[in-house]
Amino acid sequence: MNAWACAVCWCVCVSMRVLSVDASWWYMRYMSSVGSRVMCDNIPGLVSEQRRLCRQHPRAMQAIGAGVREWISECQHQFRDRRWNCNTVARDHSLFGRLLLRGSREVAFIYAISSAGVVDALARACSRGELDWCSCDPRKTGSWSDPAGAFDWGGCSDHVELAARFGHAFVDAKERKEPDARALINLHNNRAGRKAVKRLLSLECKCHGVSGSCSVRTCWLAMADFRRTGDELRRKYERAVHVAINQYGAALTKSSAAGRRASPGKNQLVYSDDSPDFCVRDHDTGSVGTGGRRCNATSQGADGCSVMCCGRGYDTARVSRSAKCECKFHWCCAVRCGDCSQTEDVRTCKEHT
Numbered sequence: 001m002n003a004w005a006c007a008v009c010w011c012v013c014v015s016m017r018v019l020s021v022d023a024s025w026w027y028m029r030y031m032s033s034v035g036s037r038v039m040c041d042n043i044p045g046l047v048s049e050q051r052r053l054c055r056q057h058p059r060a061m062q063a064i065g066a067g068v069r070e071w072i073s074e075c076q077h078q079f080r081d082r083r084w085n086c087n088t089v090a091r092d093h094s095l096f097g098r099l100l101l102r103g104s105r106e107v108a109f110i111y112a113i114s115s116a117g118v119v120d121a122l123a124r125a126c127s128r129g130e131l132d133w134c135s136c137d138p139r140k141t142g143s144w145s146d147p148a149g150a151f152d153w154g155g156c157s158d159h160v161e162l163a164a165r166f167g168h169a170f171v172d173a174k175e176r177k178e179p180d181a182r183a184l185i186n187l188h189n190n191r192a193g194r195k196a197v198k199r200l201l202s203l204e205c206k207c208h209g210v211s212g213s214c215s216v217r218t219c220w221l222a223m224a225d226f227r228r229t230g231d232e233l234r235r236k237y238e239r240a241v242h243v244a245i246n247q248y249g250a251a252l253t254k255s256s257a258a259g260r261r262a263s264p265g266k267n268q269l270v271y272s273d274d275s276p277d278f279c280v281r282d283h284d285t286g287s288v289g290t291g292g293r294r295c296n297a298t299s300q301g302a303d304g305c306s307v308m309c310c311g312r313g314y315d316t317a318r319v320s321r322s323a324k325c326e327c328k329f330h331w332c333c334a335v336r337c338g339d340c341s342q343t344e345d346v347r348t349c350k351e352h353t
């Protein structure tokens, strides 16, 4: 090989190394329901244990794939008026691109909600009877009691425990294989996500008895709407704790100014790296910037133009919409409306120059 070819080769290797963020099971968002074997082999980034589970449980994988679309849209809802809005990167096998290179709060949230999303999707698929290895929680039979008195288990209790066990086996497989510092952080956040789903389980009951006297109740354990899981994890994101790996490299400890070291709580989200400010497009941090994002001129919060646009200013466009108005009922029988145009000022952040 001549020197020039060598130089090209070296260059390609180096840039590939710098650019690549590991693919992950999150890519199952794009999964189609073609033959399961083909499908499992074509998802980039699955580790061998995940591939094994994929081949063994194709229908669970379909639920997980549909779940990815759901937790991503929940993530985007939670952060819709923030600089970082949970944007995904097109044609990227890790979905979030270089953002994932650091263990920031945002990445902590992504891990937690993705893991929660798997539990939610699987448990719902179990309850609908779509999976052969699980169904409604079979232990919820007979009589029981709560502070309001005795009741009978009835209906379908979501089998969150089984779903969480499968989620743990599937989602954590990659990090368990190479348990470095970042893996410990990811595993902690994955578990916090599963725990959030469990904590939001609640008892739902139906009353029976003479004229709704509720002398007899049948109850079941139901998962909360995934929106509530998103809300809960969003609160955990706000209170996420900064951690370091202890000297044995085996456990996380909270970094505190007082020098006191303690383990973070199992329900807390943990992160190791500060977040970028997400103001401008930055290839290294995976930030796409806030240029072109819509902002609110009167809000003092994160969606306000000064915060959202990072002081770069904004453009205002007067947008008019036509709407039906002054509708009148004419005898008989028609409703006639006028066309009114409403104007609205839409403000968008200026691009970074």
Ligand SMILES: *[C@@H]1O[C@H](CO)[C@@H](O)[C@H](O)[C@H]1NC(C)=O
Binding pocket: 296, 297, 298, 299, 300
């Ligand atoms: C802008 O923010 C203000 C104050 O927070 C709020 O009352 C208003 O509804 C917001 N406008 C839009 C279009 O979201």
